[in-house]
Amino acid sequence: MxxxxxxxxxxxxxxxxxxxxxxxxxxxxxxxxxxxxxxxxxxxxxxxxxxxxxxxxxxxASIGKTFTAVLIALLAEKGLLNMNDKIIRYLPEEVTAGLHVYKDKDYTSDITIEHLLAHTSGLPDFYEEKPKNGKRFIELLLEEPGKEWTALDTVRFSKEYLGPKFEPGKRAHYTNYGYNLLGLIIENVTKMEYSEALHHYLFTPLxxxxxxxxxxxxxxxxxxxxxxxxxxxxxxxxxxxxxxxxxxxxxxxxxxxxxxxxxxxxxxxxxxxxxxxxxxxxxxxxxxxxxxxxxxxxxxxxxxxxxxxxxxxxxxxxxxxxxxxxxxxxxxxxxxxxxxxxxxxxxxxxxxxxxxxxxxxxxxxxx
The missing domain is CATH 3.40.710.10 (DD-peptidase/beta-lactamase superfamily)
Known part of the structure; x- marks a missing residue:
């Protein structure tokens, strides 16, 4: 043919x-x-x-995760971070406090950047998962399209309504939560807004x-x-x-x-x-x-x-x-x-x- x-x-x-x-x-x-x-x-x-x-x-949609991951990898090549770094090094206490408490043990300090990239942190997925009590996050977004939710709001929602799935590094569980945390890490390392970093390192050069x-x-x-x-x-x-x-x-x-x-x-x-x-x-x-x-x-x-x-x-x-x-x-x-x-x-x-x-x-x- x-x-x-x-x-x-x-x-x-x-x-x-x-x-x-x-x-x-x-x-x-x-x-x-x-x-x-x-x-x-x-x-x-x-x-x-x-x-x-x-x-x-x-x-x-989630194709955007590839941009986030590539930007993290690029920052690692520049020596601005390491994939094995603990995420608590880059995130404020407001985010890390009680971030990953599984079976009454706090594993937050064990989570690395690589865990977030590979979906092996054990953190839940705020976007798709249904809380034991309450509506799924996407339902809330559609019900109130005019309400602005920030990345920090997704952290608070996940802590309050969802729980970790397993200890960090045990297996994979696809999660938007981890990628929002990566966005916050990018902001900390580059001293730019996440969107600004995307344009500076990827969209503009390409x-x-x-x-x-x-x-x-x-x-x-x-x-x-x-x-x-x-x-x-x-x-x-x-x-x-x-x-x-x-x-x-x-x-x-x-x-x-x-x-x-x-x-x-x-x-x-x-x-x-x-x-x-x-x-x-x-x-x-x-x-x-x-x-x-x-x-x-x-x-x-x-x-x-x-x-x-x-x-x-x-x-x-x-x-x-x-x-x-x-x-x-x-x-x-x-x-x-x-x-x-x-x-x-x-x-x-x-x-x-x-x-x-x-x-x-x-x-x-x-x-």
């Missing part, structure tokens, strides 16, 4: 996803491969009266001019297009108007474009941000039965058992956003379905896209 036929098949599949599901309002996909000389940037659907556009900005931290900063280049809407709990939402989501902070508050995300991933993979050995350390995978393995601010997606052909790395987001690179095919698949009930289908779509690209691999092998 030729390149144009593969492109048409992928684009038809993208359009079908919207036309067959009224809950999907807008979808975005960028497929890039230097090996196959392809760069396909697509969009379908609408945001209000505007048709979806490939260059439109969208909320990236010319990611359309990328910013929603409700904290502005993009270097404003767009005439509105940011894409997202669907949360079946409600179409203008993310920038939900001030309550300011609380997600260093766990995934970034707005970007598919092109900017590609710029970042290529720079990361090609060693233009971090040293090769630093990236390799971030890719120390903790294998999980779900097929989504956790690294340090990165994920490895094992799309099929018993073969690495479709295995990709990068990160996923809770609104079916994805930023992935497949080494076997030298192909990036980046996109967003902007719906928090479509995460599984979003991963399946990325897998389906790689299966289409595999047809180009067969053509290369036969030449």
């Amino acid at each position: 030729g390149k144009e036929a593969v492109r048409e098949a992928i684009e038809a599949s993208l359009k079908k996803s919207v036309l067959s599901n009224e809950k999907l309002k807008n979808v975005y996909l960028l497929v890039h491969s230097d090996r196959h000389d392809i760069h396909w940037n697509m969009a379908y659907g609408r945001t209000g009266d505007n048709e979806a556009h490939p260059d439109q900005s969208y909320h990236t 010319s990611m001019d359309r990328t910013y931290l929603s409700q904290y900063s502005k993009p270097a280049q404003e767009s005439v297009l509105p940011d894409a809407t997202i669907v949360l709990a079946n409600r179409e939402t203008v993310f920038s108007e939900c001030h309550s989501f300011k609380s997600i902070y260093a766990g995934g508050q970034t707005v970007s474009t598919s092109e900017d995300l590609l710029t970042f991933m290529k720079a990361l993979r090609e060693g233009r941000i971090l040293k090769e050995e630093t990236l390799a350390s971030m890719q120390s995978w903790q294998k999980r039965l779900t097929g989504i393995d956790l690294g340090q601010g990165l994920m490895r997606i094992r799309m099929l058992p018993f073969t690495d052909k479709y295995t990709s790395w990068g990160h996923l987001g809770s609104i079916a956003s994805f930023m992935l690179y497949n080494p076997q095919m030298d192909a990036y698949v980046i996109g967003n379905f902007n719906n928090n009930s479509y995460v599984r289908q979003g991963i399946q779509f990325a897998f389906k896209t790689y299966r289409h690209l595999a047809k180009l691999e067969k053509k290369v092998e036969s030449m």
Whole structure:
């Protein structure tokens, strides 16, 4: 199958996803491969009266964790911190007091920066977990979108309503909480706001001019297009108007474009941000039965058992956003379905896209 036929098949599949599901309002996909000389940037659907556009900005959700982790790793390379440092060295007592009390023992002083990066601190996830008494945090955010929650508010909420899962370092438990703490550590080390540090160390040097931290900063280049809407709990939402989501902070508050995300991933993979050995350390995978393995601010997606052909790395987001690179095919698949009930289908779509690209691999092998 030729390149144009593969492109048409992928684009038809993208359009079908919207036309067959009224809950999907807008979808975005960028497929890039230097090996196959392809760069396909697509969009379908609408945001209000505007048709979806490939260059439109969208909320990236937990893809933002990769920015946080890479920034921490960059600061470590500069000698400003060490992955094995205890977090109490960088956080105020307001944060660390009673932070990790598990089975009547306080383990706060045992938590390292690496524990936070790798989701092995044992801390709970304020965003997804349901307290024994009360509503889930995301329910509170949606009920009062005008209320501003800060990173410190998420610390207080977690201490009051949630508890640690295990001792630090015992196993992995995905948590937004740990990444908010990393954001506070970045502020302590750089003496900048977290958003300012993102722009200074990553977005500006990489010319990611359309990328910013929603409700904290502005993009270097404003767009005439509105940011894409997202669907949360079946409600179409203008993310920038939900001030309550300011609380997600260093766990995934970034707005970007598919092109900017590609710029970042290529720079990361090609060693233009971090040293090769630093990236390799971030890719120390903790294998999980779900097929989504956790690294340090990165994920490895094992799309099929018993073969690495479709295995990709990068990160996923809770609104079916994805930023992935497949080494076997030298192909990036980046996109967003902007719906928090479509995460599984979003991963399946990325897998389906790689299966289409595999047809180009067969053509290369036969030449």
